[in-house]
Amino acid sequence: MTTRPDAMYAGYRFPAEVISYAVYLHFRFPLSLWMVEEMVGLRGLTISHETVRQWGLKFGREIATRIRQRRLARGDTWHLDEVVISVAGKKHDLWRALDQDGFVLDVLVQSRRDTKAAKRLLGKLLKRQGRAPRVLITDKLKCYAASKKALKLRSEHRQHKGLNSRAETSHQPTRRRERQMKRFKSPRQVQRFLSIHDPINNLVHLRRYRRPAAEYRTARAQAFAASAEVACVPLAA
Structure with a gap:
């Protein structure tokens, strides 16, 4: 058949x-x-x-x-981190969120690293995941706490660089692809590529x-x- x-x-x-x-x-x-x-x-x-x-x-x-x-079940502990990438010769920030098992929840390319950018990432996560995290783990960037307060989240917030190594390590595949693709050409290309790359990789994580x-x-x-x-x-x- x-x-x-x-x-x-x-x-x-x-x-x-x-x-x-x-x-x-x-x-x-x-x-x-x-x-x-x-x-x-x-x-x-x-x-x-x-x-x-x-x-x-x-x-x-x-x-x-x-x-x-x-709609695969994901963890209730979110690791958030951001890294600088070069897009067409200009600096942008790639924001990434993972759960405690290392599954990528979402990525977002933005031109700034401030409260508005962090709030946009958190808002997108809340909408897509349909719930707030139990624990939020970030580095000591102040915009995370400010965006959490603005969105009135009651999640426990842990700010420590050592606790967020999982999110920092998650940027390594992107760095490898950036080198392989001879740098990204536009923010749209980065967002489009990673929005496909990460879900596919989640299946075989x-x-x-x-x-x-x-x-x-x-x-x-x-x-x-x-x-x-x-x-x-x-x-x-």
């Missing part, structure tokens, strides 16, 4: 398995568009790097949206070092099955 192709792949000459595989490679690993083109080419398929880019824009956004719609090998492989197989389900393609045998 053959699986009926998903409507979002209609009109494309390549099968859904090829498209979803290229999109997965692009957003899951720090690969350039040319590297993805070559890896797909090794399987006997000829596509261009521009095709990979266009697939990423269309299908990556749809897959990320479907992942968010699954398995924390291998805390699991026995057999348990890790089982969890990885479940993650691959969830990825195939979201992309509406059969799981590879």
Whole structure:
């Protein structure tokens, strides 16, 4: 019995398995568009790097949206942090929020690092998560406390640089992609890319070092099955 192709792949000459595989490679690993083109080419398929880019824009956004719609349970402890990135020669701040298990809750690119920016991030988180955190962990930047007060949150607020290493470490994949992509070209490009990159990576965030090998492989197989389900393609045998 053959699986009926998903409507979002209609009109494309390549099968859904090829498209979803290229999109997965692009957003899951720090690969350039040319590297993805070559890896797909090794399987006997000829596509261009521009095709990979266009697939990423269309299908990556749809897959990320479907992942968010699954409304997976996230932790009640939020780690917030910001890092400076260079976009077209100008400095911007990339704000990121994670839960205590390391799952990325949201990202936001902004041109300022003040109370208004922190309040915007928190407001977006509250709207998307549908609840306030039990504990809020940040560094000692004063705008976090000011935005928490402005939004009348009753969450416990812990401000200590050592407690927020999880959020600081979460910026490393972005730094690698920034180098691979020869720096980001615009704030919109950063926001668009990371809004797809982080949900896809959340599916396979398995924390291998805390699991026995057999348990890790089982969890990885479940993650691959969830990825195939979201992309509406059969799981590879």
